[in-house]
Amino acid sequence: MALIVQKFGGTSVANCDRIKNVAKRVVKTAHANNKMVIVLSAMAGETNRFVELANQMQRIPNPREMDVLLSTGEQVTVALFAMAVKGEGKDCVSLLGNQVKIITDDTHTKARIKRIDVEKINHYLDSGCIVVIAGFQGVTERGDITTLGRGGSDTTAVALAAALNADQCDIFTDVEGVYTTDPNVCTKARKIDRISYDEMLELASLGAKVLDIRSVGLAKRYGVPVHVRSTFTETEGTWVVEEDKNMESMLVSGVTCNKQEARITISRVPDTPGIASRLFTPISDAGIVVDMIIQNTRTGNNITDMTFTVPRSDYERAMNIVEVVAHEIGAERVSGSNDIAKVSIVGVGMRNHAGIANTMFGVLAKEGINILMISTSEIKISCVIEEKYSELAVRTLHDAFGLDKTSQSVKQ
Numbered sequence: 001m002a003l004i005v006q007k008f009g010g011t012s013v014a015n016c017d018r019i020k021n022v023a024k025r026v027v028k029t030a031h032a033n034n035k036m037v038i039v040l041s042a043m044a045g046e047t048n049r050f051v052e053l054a055n056q057m058q059r060i061p062n063p064r065e066m067d068v069l070l071s072t073g074e075q076v077t078v079a080l081f082a083m084a085v086k087g088e089g090k091d092c093v094s095l096l097g098n099q100v101k102i103i104t105d106d107t108h109t110k111a112r113i114k115r116i117d118v119e120k121i122n123h124y125l126d127s128g129c130i131v132v133i134a135g136f137q138g139v140t141e142r143g144d145i146t147t148l149g150r151g152g153s154d155t156t157a158v159a160l161a162a163a164l165n166a167d168q169c170d171i172f173t174d175v176e177g178v179y180t181t182d183p184n185v186c187t188k189a190r191k192i193d194r195i196s197y198d199e200m201l202e203l204a205s206l207g208a209k210v211l212d213i214r215s216v217g218l219a220k221r222y223g224v225p226v227h228v229r230s231t232f233t234e235t236e237g238t239w240v241v242e243e244d245k246n247m248e249s250m251l252v253s254g255v256t257c258n259k260q261e262a263r264i265t266i267s268r269v270p271d272t273p274g275i276a277s278r279l280f281t282p283i284s285d286a287g288i289v290v291d292m293i294i295q296n297t298r299t300g301n302n303i304t305d306m307t308f309t310v311p312r313s314d315y316e317r318a319m320n321i322v323e324v325v326a327h328e329i330g331a332e333r334v335s336g337s338n339d340i341a342k343v344s345i346v347g348v349g350m351r352n353h354a355g356i357a358n359t360m361f362g363v364l365a366k367e368g369i370n371i372l373m374i375s376t377s378e379i380k381i382s383c384v385i386e387e388k389y390s391e392l393a394v395r396t397l398h399d400a401f402g403l404d405k406t407s408q409s410v411k412q
Contacts, residue, residue: 002167003035007157010044011174012231013077023084035125038132039157042073063108067147074134081132092130097137104138104146111146116163151212158215162222172231177238180403181255186395188404196243199253202346202380207258252347252401257390259341262315268332271304288314292375312338341390344382363400
């Protein structure tokens with residue numbers, strides 16, 4: 001008997017008919033002698049609707065009350081799903097985050113899970129019930145409802161799988177798995193059968209929206225095999241697992257593009273100790289995440305230029321902060337742009353193969369695409385370019401690294 005955790009996203013439970021179809025699918029799996037724990041998101045569009053309602057009440061909605069409001073979406077779906085399962089003749093119980101005791105920290109709207117009490121879940125499983133749990137939500141030590149942020153249901157599912165020592169965690173969505181790039185951008189995109197935790201972490205951090213990055217981090221930490229697949233087909237999806245030797249034979253596993261970034265440059269900054277801290281501390285205190293940073297020292301005059309990227313949604317706030325700091329430290333000027341994109345290639349095979357970066361830069365140069373910034377890690381190379389060239393860059397790199405094939409030969 002296997003213990004399986006399955007998560008179904010908003011499109012999978014978008015209406016009553018889809019909830020009934022998911023219930024039938026789950027009951028079928030349960031009848032194959034499996035214990036089932038199901039995690040559900042709110043119906044597609046509900047969270048956005050709640051956000052709009054909150055914005056009508058308060059210009060900046062109170063985070064605690066926002067969590068109380070947002071958590072109701074999942075409460076609806078788990079209750080309806082439990083009814084649907086019972087309608088299929090199988091016992092089922094729905095549980096909210098505070099009933100399970102998914103204990104989180106106090107950071108409302110972006111809470112992190114601290115621990116999960118699985119006693120109640122195991123009690124119902126041992127009695128033959130299918131257990132359905134509201135994703136995306138938890139509770140503080142004081143009993144306040146919290147939510148985990150966008151994509152939080154993925155995190156709920158993987159955290160439950162880890163706490164229950166489940167045999168696998170299935171993430172059901174509206175795509176058939178993880179692809180070498182966005183199929184909407186490149187028609188040659190190929191579904192990946194198996195991908196390592198590290199590669200999936202990089203892809204998730206660079207804009208791939210298939211899995212929430214926190215869920216991948218948890219899966220890696222606790223060794224949870226994650227199967228990403230479609231709710232609407234029986235096709236095998238993508239397994240996110242420990243790295244193996246076959247993965248290293250692929251130079252590049254995927255190409256991503258993130259159009260939600262902006263670039264800020266502060267020119268002629270005094271090149272003295274502590275300047276970087278004075279610049280980035282207030283940005284960090286404002287909760288703005290800085291990604292890529294480049295510093296260029298001007299020879300002989302102790303003056304430097306600093307350029308960095310931030311989420312496009314935080315661009316205006318970051319510019320306001322930097323302009324204040326620039327005046328305080330005696331910098332010459334601040335400039336920025338929000339018409340950039342970050343194109344990246346990812347692959348564990350890059351560790352042991354030379355020339356990958358040169359190929360990437362050469363491919364972009366042949367297309368007349370100027371590279372504005374470069375960032376690398378052991379298994380990733382990212383280039384900031386003008387946004388208008390982003391889709392061309394993705395298609396060209398996908399072709400250059402032969403990602404439409406299961407074996408690669410790099411085009412020079």
